[in-house]
Amino acid sequence: MLSLIVFLPIIAGLVILAVPSSQKQIIRMVSLLAAVVQMVLAVMIWQGYDPSLAGITAVAGGSPEGSFQFIERLPWISLDLGSMGSMNIEYFLGVDGLSITMVILTALVSTIGVLSSWTIQKQVKGYFLLYNLLATAMMGCFVALDFFLFYVFWELMLLPMYFLIGMWGGPNREYAAIKFFLYTLFGSVFMLLVMIALYFSVIDPLTGNHTFSLVAMASQENYIHDAILGPENVMWRTVAFIVLFIGFAIKVPMFPFHTWLPDAHVEAPTPISVILAGVLLKLGTYGMMRINFPLFPEVFQASMYVIGVFGAINIIYGAFCALAQKDLKKMVAYSSISHMGYVLLGLAAGNSEGMTGALYQMFNHGTITAMLFLLVGVIYDRAHTRQIEKFGGLATYMPVYFGVVMIAWFASLGLPGLSGFISEAFVFVGAFSSEVTRPIAIVSVLGIVFGAAYLLWSLQRMFLGKRRDDAAYDLEIGEDGHEHIHFHDWKGKLDLDARELAMLVPLAVIIIFLGIYPMPIMGLMTSSINKLVQVLAPVAMAAIN
Amino acid sequence: MFELPSGAEIQNIIASLKAGAGSFIPEIYLSILFMALILVDLATKGRKPILLGWLTFAGLAGSMFFIHQQHQMEAGELFFGMYVLDEFAIFFKYFFVVSAMFAVVLTMADRRFDTEVKSIGEYYALIVAMLIGMVMMAAASDLLMVFLSMELVSLSAYVLSGYFKRDGRSSEAALKYLVYGAVSSGLMIYGFSLIYGLTAQTNLLLISAELAEHGYDPLVMMLATLLILAGFGYKIGAVPFHFWSPDVYEGAPTPVTAYLSVASKAAGFALLLRFFYIVIPHGLSPYEDIAGSEWLALLAIISVASMIYGNVVAIWQKNVKRLLAYSSIAHAGYLLLGVIVMDSIGTQAVLFYLLSYLLMNYGAFYVIILISNRTGSENLDDYRGLGRKMPLAGAALTVFLISLVGLPPTVGFIGKLFIFSALLSKGSLYVGLALVGIMTSVISLYYYMLIPLNMFLRESLEPNEREQNPGLFANVLMAVLMVLTIWFGLFFEPLSEFAHYSSALFGLSFY
Structure with a gap:
């Protein structure tokens, strides 16, 4: 099941390879079909998922059965290394509360992304090949439970992303693409070293061999005492935690490693921005929750305050930057940085409320930001500009668009009744109730105010008031005597067309629904979050020592 | 002063040669291939470059058979410890033969050979000659053998990198390669002579035993190591012995560049591993x-x-x-x-x-x-x-x-x-x-x-x-x-x- 959901896009990619490049519609349909089937599979996994099982670590005795679900575990590589014993790499997939949330999100955003890719006209075949490769890599990352496999998927994302930004992006795409590539590779090569060091430090209790299994690594009793990352080796464990954290923080992206993100977003085509903001950024915080924190819980305990401070900086700095942007897409990109700060803050709280808020925020940010970028894409397609000052009074002329924008903007702002509110509320409840992060939480609340400021201000400038004299569109008096607007060389429907609605309406429905009744997603994560908190808690560690 | 060997000694030498020859078949085969290529080139008067290419390719592929048979043979020394047969050497035999086959395929693909080169005959022969040298480098266990095989590789490589005679860059590449090669060979042989001076042995295993038994002056040993590294470093193209490589890589015909970058480098590593792992004394x-x-x-x-x-x-x-x-x-x-x-x-x-x-x-x-x-x-x-x-x-x-x-x-x-x-x-x-x-x-x-x-x-x-x-x-x-x-x-x-x-x-x- 999980193998299928991971590799379905790549199979679609192989089919596309056989289709002649002139058959653009067939290529698009194949990709859409794969994405839809992937989503159906995600829903089936969701239905078959038992939320009472905790995940995170193995059950007593070291077996992942009964803790993780939909497990697929096969030996992949087994090497004799002579004096060093044998090297075992497994094809090991499984989901728990952390990953199933992300699996659903990934399937959803991938599908939306395919729909949004309909407007890509240049080199359609190459585009969808890379897109499907990316979709496989993303999904693989979320379900891999072997560190080696995770790493392969993690790195596999980089190359398609590089080309997708670099070949279908804006004018400054070369710079943005290589910046993205270098930044993320810089983070992940350190992960490689930590991965190897962990391998030499951990024994799988079931086999007695060294292992790359993240499940075995999440239990501190599996570490060899005098190994490089063994429990006594405080210095190297701290170093390993820090470099892993930086690797994931680059992906989040956390201040001061965030500078690649606005560049990448501004240059990337709309669907790639959607994928980037909707899924890729979550990989950073997912990696923290799955790998970084549970493997080094005592270092996490010691660094909660620092993580919280970085979270607060992200929230406030991101909001300030967003406030200063003239380019709408850049504003949304910085709002992403700001909102991922809430995730960091929730994680830093280290309690159930904060962690639940963080994971739920990851899901909600995925849907909300996907929507924001889609909406930016809608207006960019029409006006060929994203400068906020080139618009004005759009609400009158594009009422449906304005309506959807209102939902997305207010969800991003954290309006009660929409999903973003619940996750941010949980984050703050968690952060307030933890002694460590309480002062940080108090400061971070300012972020909500600034968030409201840039969102409402942009809304006001673009949609309210009257058309500006230098606007990107002309006014016409239609035959019915009403005023209309007209974009230069835009042949399509002025307001949202059917394809655009097909992308936006489901997202809007999800955002509203999860804002009123969050349990379908939140219910999935509860037991896993509790388990994670327990693994991270000082009491649990004291018991081991 | 040399004394003529006695009859018994000659008998001994012949016996050793006979015993060694059985484990030396791939090298003999490749030498025959080398000569056969020259003869075929003479017979066809250089008019059949493609035939020659495929012939080389097939000949190289055939050598794999003989190399494969060596897996059954016992690891050991040949020819009075000049040469060894072990799995390590066999690995590099495969490696170099495959490299040479790639070099041949690349040469046949390269259109520049049609315009720049009149006769291609010696080219393939030189590829094989260099291959023989590399194969022997990976199996040499005596300082003299090390030096001889390295020179065979280098001399072939000098000619190969300057094979586009009318192209100034190619000639420049060959000259640079030669000059740097000569210097580093000189340094290396000086290092060898220091080692010989310390131990009075040329066999790597005996040197090792001698060093372990009698000790040595660390300063002299360090100097010798440094000088020898100059020779090996030149072959593997490592800093600071790399100065030849950008010009040679750029100027040489591309298949030769590829051959040098893969096979010649690997030969350097084979030698480096064997030399240092064996020579420097080791215990538990x-x-x-x-x-x-x-x-x-x-x-x-x-x-x-x-x-x-x-x-x-x-x-x-x-x-x-x-x-x-x-x-x-x-x-x-x-x-x-x-x-x-x-x-x-x-x-x-x-x-x-x-x-x-x-x-x-x-x-x-x-x-x-x-x-x-x-x-x-x-x-x-x-x-x-x-x-x-x-x-x-x-x-x-x-x-x-x-x-x-x-x-x-x-x-x-x-x-x-x-x-x-x-x-x-x-x-x-x-x-x-x-x-x-x-x-x-x-x-x-x-x-x-x-x-x-x-x-x-x-x-x-x-x-x-x-x-x-x-x-x-x-x-x-x-x-x-x-x-x-x-x-x-x-x-x-x-x-x-x-x-x-x-x-x-x-x-x-x-x-």
């Missing part, structure tokens, strides 16, 4: 007291310098072959990391890395040849927009380059994984070296990606050209190499088993 915990730390420190410095210099200077290169020259300097640095680890895991990592390097480097050079057949140029600027005109070539080259960076899922990633695993298997001792390794590989991403950047992200200078097909054979070969690069990146067991099995050096006890 090898090299802990005697000069060991010094030469390991030397290697570490050379390795770090190579990784940093090669990867950083490559950033500013405008010529693809020159770019790969600097990249090959960097790869020598990564390979040295595996040597430094000094155990079977390290050896295994080096061997695996060499296998991966063979695949990805030949792949890259093959595509470069195909592109230069079309554009007549190896300049980065002329790669603009090629991705659209030659999609398969573009995709294949991207995969090879990604593999050279060391990103999954390619075989190059596994090579780096093994190298870093070997370093980290020693605990925190070599973390610093591993850090330099990964940091420089991030830098390498930048310049390797310049090629796909030009091919895919930039528009061609002549936008109206249509898709160009390099031919069925070329397409299939490219696709196969590309798939293998990814396949062995995911299922590398056979290669690493082979590398592990081959890491046994004759006369080394700590395995």
Whole structure:
């Protein structure tokens, strides 16, 4: 099941390879079909998922059965290394509360992304090949439970992303693409070293061999005492935690490693921005929750305050930057940085409320930001500009668009009744109730105010008031005597067309629904979050020592 | 003063030759192939270059049969300890033969040979001559044999790199290669003579025993090590013995460049591993007291310098072959990391890395040849927009380059994984070296990606050209190499088993 959901896009990619490049519609349909089937599979996994099982670590005795679900575990590589014993790499997939949330999100955003890719006209075949490769890599990352496999998927994302930004992006795409590539590779090569060091430090209790299994690594009793990352080796464990954290923080992206993100977003085509903001950024915080924190819980305990401070900086700095942007897409990109700060803050709280808020925020940010970028894409397609000052009074002329924008903007702002509110509320409840992060939480609340400021201000400038004299569109008096607007060389429907609605309406429905009744997603994560908190808690560690 | 050997001694020599010959069949076979190629060239008067190419290819393929038979033979010394047969040597025999076969295929693909060269006969013969030299380098266990085989390789390589006689750059390459080669050979032989002076032995095992038994002056030993490293460093193209490589790589015919970058470098590593692992005395915990730390420190410095210099200077290169020259300097640095680890895991990592390097480097050079057949140029600027005109070539080259960076899922990633695993298997001792390794590989991403950047992200200078097909054979070969690069990146067991099995050096006890 999980193998299928991971590799379905790549199979679609192989089919596309056989289709002649002139058959653009067939290529698009194949990709859409794969994405839809992937989503159906995600829903089936969701239905078959038992939320009472905790995940995170193995059950007593070291077996992942009964803790993780939909497990697929096969030996992949087994090497004799002579004096060093044998090297075992497994094809090991499984989901728990952390990953199933992300699996659903990934399937959803991938599908939306395919729909949004309909407007890509240049080199359609190459585009969808890379897109499907990316979709496989993303999904693989979320379900891999072997560190080696995770790493392969993690790195596999980089190359398609590089080309997708670099070949279908804006004018400054070369710079943005290589910046993205270098930044993320810089983070992940350190992960490689930590991965190897962990391998030499951990024994799988079931086999007695060294292992790359993240499940075995999440239990501190599996570490060899005098190994490089063994429990006594405080210095190297701290170093390993820090470099892993930086690797994931680059992906989040956390201040001061965030500078690649606005560049990448501004240059990337709309669907790639959607994928980037909707899924890729979550990989950073997912990696923290799955790998970084549970493997080094005592270092996490010691660094909660620092993580919280970085979270607060992200929230406030991101909001300030967003406030200063003239380019709408850049504003949304910085709002992403700001909102991922809430995730960091929730994680830093280290309690159930904060962690639940963080994971739920990851899901909600995925849907909300996907929507924001889609909406930016809608207006960019029409006006060929994203400068906020080139618009004005759009609400009158594009009422449906304005309506959807209102939902997305207010969800991003954290309006009660929409999903973003619940996750941010949980984050703050968690952060307030933890002694460590309480002062940080108090400061971070300012972020909500600034968030409201840039969102409402942009809304006001673009949609309210009257058309500006230098606007990107002309006014016409239609035959019915009403005023209309007209974009230069835009042949399509002025307001949202059917394809655009097909992308936006489901997202809007999800955002509203999860804002009123969050349990379908939140219910999935509860037991896993509790388990994670327990693994991270000082009491649990004291018991081991 | 020489005394004539007595009858009994002559009998003894003949017996040893007879006994050794049985384990020397691949080398004899290759020597016959070498002569046969010259004769066929004479008979056809150089008018059948393709025939000669395929003949060489088939002849080389045939040698695999004899090499394969050596697996059954017992490891041991031949010819009074001049030469050894062990799994390590057999590994390199395969490696060099495959390298030479690739070099032949690349030569047949390169259209420049049609215009620049009148007669190709000696060319293939020289490829085989160099191959024989390399095969002997990997199995030499005596200082004299080491020197002789290295000179055979070098002399063939000088001629090969200057094979485009009318091309000034090619001649310049040959001359530079010769001058640097002569100097480093001289230094190396001086180092050998110091060792001989210390031990009065030329056999590596005997030298080792002598050093362990009687000790030595550390300063002299250090000097000897340094001088010998000059010779080996020249072969592997490591800093600071690398000065020849950018010019030679750029000027030499591309197939020769590829051959030098893969096979000649590997031969250097074969020698380096055997020489240092055998010569420096070892016990249960090898090299802990005697000069060991010094030469390991030397290697570490050379390795770090190579990784940093090669990867950083490559950033500013405008010529693809020159770019790969600097990249090959960097790869020598990564390979040295595996040597430094000094155990079977390290050896295994080096061997695996060499296998991966063979695949990805030949792949890259093959595509470069195909592109230069079309554009007549190896300049980065002329790669603009090629991705659209030659999609398969573009995709294949991207995969090879990604593999050279060391990103999954390619075989190059596994090579780096093994190298870093070997370093980290020693605990925190070599973390610093591993850090330099990964940091420089991030830098390498930048310049390797310049090629796909030009091919895919930039528009061609002549936008109206249509898709160009390099031919069925070329397409299939490219696709196969590309798939293998990814396949062995995911299922590398056979290669690493082979590398592990081959890491046994004759006369080394700590395995």
